[in-house]
Amino acid sequence: MWNRVKLSLPPVLCLIVFLVFWDLLIRIGGIGPYLLPTPRAVFQVLFDRSGDLFSAAGITFVSAVTGFVASIFVGLAVAIFFSEFRWLRISCYPYAIFLHTVPIVAISPLIITWLGYGMISVIVITFIISLFPVITSATNGLLESREDLQELFELYGASRWQKLWKLKFPSAIPQIISGMQTASGLAIVGAIVGEFFAGHEAGRYGLGYYMFTAQGQFRIDILIAAILISTIQGIALFGGVTLFANTALKPWMIAD
Template identity: 30%
Template sequence: MNTIAPNPKRPWLSHPRIRKVIVPGVIAVILLLLWQAVVTAGKVPEYIFPSPLVTLNTLYEDWGLLGPSLLFTLKITLLSFLMATVVGCGIAFLFVQSRAIETAFFPYAVLLQVTPIVAIAPLIIIWIESTVLALVVCSTLVALFPIISNTTLGLRSVSPNLLAYFKLRQASRLQVLWRLRIPSALPYFFAALKIASGLSLVGAVVAEFVAGTGGSNTGLAYQILQSGYQLNIPRMFAALILISLTGVVLFMAMSILSKLAIGHWHESEN
């Protein structure tokens, strides 16, 4: 059988993990150069569409404003992500114990997914006195459903033969959950974390747009709003880049965590 041998001149390039990093990086550089070339050749004003160099320069000069805003948005994101993970796993564990409970309450979990957060965020902000807590609750609602759905599916996706063996050995519900269902659900759970981490960031940004908070407790969404009012488009682009990079870092962190947890035994991480 014919096999493709690694390139002896560039053995490092033939490694799949290295290619996963290099190829997206090369594409990103090409897109940035194309962006810079189009803006420069077209002489587009920076107040309409700033170039990458102008955006990076604004990011450096306005870091005194954007840095604290990034930390505030990141705090809301991480708190809501943690809350969504804990609450979502707890609900999934409850659902898997009884089909009747899952049938009765799962439609309400779907209701959280299909209800636009911009429609209920004003009510949550009115009901909860603390602005930070209100933002965390709004962001948690956005990220909650993938945790519930994927974890419940994973806990249900056990081998019937193994489940019959556990019942034959008279294992308790806790033993079945801990030794059979949770290991089987790990790939589904980590897939949910990758989705929920990004949704937590989206929820935090959207919630702050709705809240329109000002003062010391302001995130990147507030900086985008203020930049729009002041027609400071380079600062707006800088804030958008920070949000995008934060989402990428969160996804990569969840991917690394998944690789460390299940990469040595599950084929999805090989």
């Protein structure tokens, strides 16, 4: 118990110091609330508009998780094909890099033109921005299984499927987890960015839409409150991936 307190105490103290510095900066510097509200004003908005903000947070989180989960399944499938077929990897991997380097704000209008405004477009945008880390991490992990174990499997006449399922995949789990953790953070970013452009479905507004409208109205208190909630969502999704990795996937790992 005392060890947990010692571990949690430094971050709590750091947060308190940050909030005090924030409040003093506004009071001493005479900064107007239209530029930077006080911490109290932000927490007051969180309390007064909790219903709207947390409803929007739920919509954003569903879009982020859906796109993230889809990127895991598609990314792992693509990585398996890339690792098993060298000609396919050489032919198609540059296009995966291309998909990653194209600015999502540039292709968002195209997605909206095809799919319209609403959650579907937000999920697709989230999927695109989360896909590349899963593909690269999983592909690298599947290609880096130990040569001595591969030779042992070949000696015993293991099939391609057996080598993939019992050797390559367990060996690649640490890198797959790393890719999933990176993608989990990008999923929240993708959902927020998607809602900037496509999150205007009637009666269903995510955090990105609230950020967009708050910025236009100079409601910085609402903007910071929405940023705070989205940050908590990113931490929660990252923590969920880490917990899943430590419980469900860790027993599969092959020790070095």
